[in-house]
Amino acid sequence: MDVLLRQLYQDRASEEETLAILLVEKEYLPLSVTDGFDVVIVLINHNQTISWEVKHYKIGEKRVSFHSLSQAMMHQTLIVGNHRRLVDWLINGKIVFDRNEFLKEVKERIDSFPPGDRAKKMTIQFTKMLRRFEEGKSLFHNGHFFDAFSNMMHSLHHLARLALINHGFYPEVTVWEQVKQIEPQTYKLYQELLYSEESLEKRIELLILATELAIHSKTEMGSQHFLALLEDKEGDLFSIAELMSLHEVEDYCVDLELLIRHLVEKGLLNTEKLGTKVMGIEKTFYSIEK
Structure with missing residues (x-):
């Protein structure tokens, strides 16, 4: 088995664009998410044309999933957190090839x-929490309690991840075990939502x-990345189009309008209306509260 498994990745290790290869074996890492496969092989490379490619194999009775992804995709995942299983693989996987200690440095x-990574990840989680919270609250007030419950649960998960990131930890697969130790008040909210004897409506x-x-x-903590970005930009007034076009916010651009509205309500951003060519129509611009 081990010999055959090595044959899957040995030739790739000699390729110049291969940076690292690691193994995740379900037998030794039962909590790792492998989507039902017995072994996951992760290969990280310089190839920018293939962001993430997957191949499936069978070796004896074991099913193997071979993931090839670019260095850029790996770094984006670490920031955005949209593939938590990859973070788990990078943390817990067994390194079988590491060119110039690339993976060791990762x-x-x-x-x-x-701190730079942390600030951006916190803003991503904060905007996601806002989105789920607003949708959950709206559904609740319109009597859709099951959908409201689902959204509030997701909002709570983002709150948990925000707490972990703020304490300097990457959220892993077992998020609530991490939160239980680090921020028990957030863990208590989770318990109350699940186990309270109150009615579903009252719990929500x-x-x-x-x-x-x-x-x-x-x-302020959750918006730190965005607010710091505005402080560093030249100019005082920004349109929503200008803000959404910033490269630095592309990972949370989809929820940026909601974040800006929230910051205006909290007095952390100011609005200014400027006239347009059409009488009676004004364009809204935003500026940071100095």
């Missing part, structure tokens, strides 16, 4: 979690109030 970066209502308080207390 692991060290995950461990040290640089209480969670909405608690989440509103959490959002209020974490707004």
